[in-house]
Amino acid sequence: MKTLIIVVFLASTVIFLFLAYMSVFKKIEIRQKQEGDYVLAGKKFTGPYHKIAPVMDEVDRLLREKGINCVKGAAIFYDNPKETPKEQCRSFAANVIEKDHLSRLQEIKSMGLEVIIIERQNSLVAEFPIRNVLSYMLGPMKIYPAFEKEIRASKAVPQLSYEIYNIPDKKILFVMAVP
Helix, strand or coil: CHHHHHHHHHHHHHHHHHHHHCCCCCCCCCEEEEECCEEEEEEEEECCHHHCHHHHHHHHHHHHHCCCCCCEEEEEECCCCCCCCHHHCEEEEEEECCHHHHHHHHHHHHCCCEEEEECCEEEEEEEEECCCCCHHHHHHHHHHHHHHHHHHHHCCCCCEEEEEEECCCCEEEEEEECC
16 A cells, blocks of 8 residues: 555655646746747648648648758638637648748749738737647647637737747747737
C-alpha cells in the first residue's frame, strides 16, 4: 500500500511539473494593440481546424522546394467553430513571406498558392510558448476562452482571427482583429 501511495504521488508530481512546463497554469495576458503587416502564402482549407496541419506542411514543402525558407507559419480562421459545423469551418494554411522574398510573389502564385496581405489593425493579441507539439493544442485551449471573455466585456465584434507560429522565437501569436 505504501508503494502505491509513493507511485501515485510521484506520478502526480511529474504530471503537475509537465503541465507547469507547458504553461497550462500561466495566466493569459491579452493586449490590445496594432498588429498585422503580414504577407502570407498558402492554401484554403475547409474542415475541422485541428486537421489543418497537413495543409500547412504542404505549403511549407512547396515553398522550401523553391528556396523560399520561411521561419513563421500562419493560419487564418474565418468561422467560429462554436457557431459553424466543424466540416464547414473555413481557414487558410500559410507561411509568412519575409521581406527578402517579397519580390517572388508572382512565382509563389504560379505554384498554386494564394497570397493574402494582413494589414496592420487594432487587435487583441496574446502569446503562448511553443514547448513541443502539444503547444499547438494547449495554446488555443487557453487563449480563445480568454479572448471570448475579453470580447464579451468590450462588446467588440471580431473581424479576423489568425495565429502566427514564430518558430525561432518559440511562441505562437494569437491575434483577433477588432474595430
